[in-house]
Amino acid sequence: MSQSLKTFINGVWKDHPIFSMILGICSALAVSNKVENAIAMGAGVTFVLLATGLLIAALRSLIPTRVRMITYMIVIATFVIVVDRVLKALFPEISQAIGPYVGLIITNCIIMGRAEAFYVQNRIGQSLIDALANGIGYTYTLVSVAVVREVLGFGTILGFRVMPEGFTEWVVMAMAPGAFFVLAIFIWIGRSLAGMQEE
Amino acid sequence: MKDKILMIVFVLVLGSILTTALVAVNFLTTPIIVRNEQTTTRSSILRALSIEFDAAQVEETFAQNVEQRQAEGMTYYVAKDSSVAFPYSGSGLWGPIEGIIAVQPGFQRLKAVTIIRQEETPGLGSRVTESSYLRQFAGKRFADGLKMVQPGRADADNEIDSITGATMTSDAFVTILNRSLQQAMPSIRRGESQ
Numbered sequence: 001m002s003q004s005l006k007t008f009i010n011g012v013w014k015d016h017p018i019f020s021m022i023l024g025i026c027s028a029l030a031v032s033n034k035v036e037n038a039i040a041m042g043a044g045v046t047f048v049l050l051a052t053g054l055l056i057a058a059l060r061s062l063i064p065t066r067v068r069m070i071t072y073m074i075v076i077a078t079f080v081i082v083v084d085r086v087l088k089a090l091f092p093e094i095s096q097a098i099g100p101y102v103g104l105i106i107t108n109c110i111i112m113g114r115a116e117a118f119y120v121q122n123r124i125g126q127s128l129i130d131a132l133a134n135g136i137g138y139t140y141t142l143v144s145v146a147v148v149r150e151v152l153g154f155g156t157i158l159g160f161r162v163m164p165e166g167f168t169e170w171v172v173m174a175m176a177p178g179a180f181f182v183l184a185i186f187i188w189i190g191r192s193l194a195g196m197q198e199e
Numbered sequence: 200m201k202d203k204i205l206m207i208v209f210v211l212v213l214g215s216i217l218t219t220a221l222v223a224v225n226f227l228t229t230p231i232i233v234r235n236e237q238t239t240t241r242s243s244i245l246r247a248l249s250i251e252f253d254a255a256q257v258e259e260t261f262a263q264n265v266e267q268r269q270a271e272g273m274t275y276y277v278a279k280d281s282s283v284a285f286p287y288s289g290s291g292l293w294g295p296i297e298g299i300i301a302v303q304p305g306f307q308r309l310k311a312v313t314i315i316r317q318e319e320t321p322g323l324g325s326r327v328t329e330s331s332y333l334r335q336f337a338g339k340r341f342a343d344g345l346k347m348v349q350p351g352r353a354d355a356d357n358e359i360d361s362i363t364g365a366t367m368t369s370d371a372f373v374t375i376l377n378r379s380l381q382q383a384m385p386s387i388r389r390g391e392s393q
Contacts, residue, residue, distance in 0.1 A: 063209070071213065083220070092236075
């Protein structure tokens, strides 16, 4: 198996940020109430991962070891602010819905984690593949959780009504506790499928 | 010593480059963001005044049908049928609630209430934005204050059904509306009678 393929599969499945490492849970819980928000958040995180991967991998021989964390922080913060401004300018409604959580991408441990574990030690090409894979991994988990929560909590998918009229919406699914239930079930299924064991 | 200086230089240089990039992004996006906010407010005013509009032509419809006036330092908006709209804001349960109140000609009854911004509990308090809730404000008499009652009990023409499971938000919302009406209506009455 080629190195690139291995990196990709690690990101979307074996070292999946949410199933395997339980990283980035805060935002995953917060914005997975509607599919639209989940897609926007996933796209935002993927963009920040790619941009950070590119820059950190390109600078990896220049970054002094002692200030590498600060370097990740300012690089990530910059790209997150870019995402926030672009969302506000081009997709004001989505920005309104997920507003505060965009800023929290800065502290999303997936990005810090990948920068420290991968980008700072690998070449640009591999880093970009890893960033894309982790972004996709994060996004598909968020979207799957959001599909369950939006159908049960609002009776819709992407705003289109899918449940019959008179369906009683599960308010708990629209709120944070619903996210805990659904995400826990997803992690359970994901880990069982991957045959992961706690050591 | 040399590596310490290099370290500082690295952080300074990287910081400056990224800051410059941010300034550029800010410069490019600020006008669009300001325009978006204006369009949001204006479409909300049009909705409150029950003026039909096409989402792509908010500015044109607004310019043709609504006149902006000032009275005693507050800005309000007058439609051709001389109903009046003005912005309100106040604290909900979790964060600010902002929107537009429209009043029927004669200034005795509400025409409509819209919400532009709110941060209430998703699925509970956030239902203040639903049209089934907001619709009941139309035609209500506000001179003696709007009054919140239990869901389904609204009867008199100043009573509003609260939202099931979101009493605090409903209460806060009615309080905000009453206070805003009390503050704004005297100025608007004086402004319009001139």
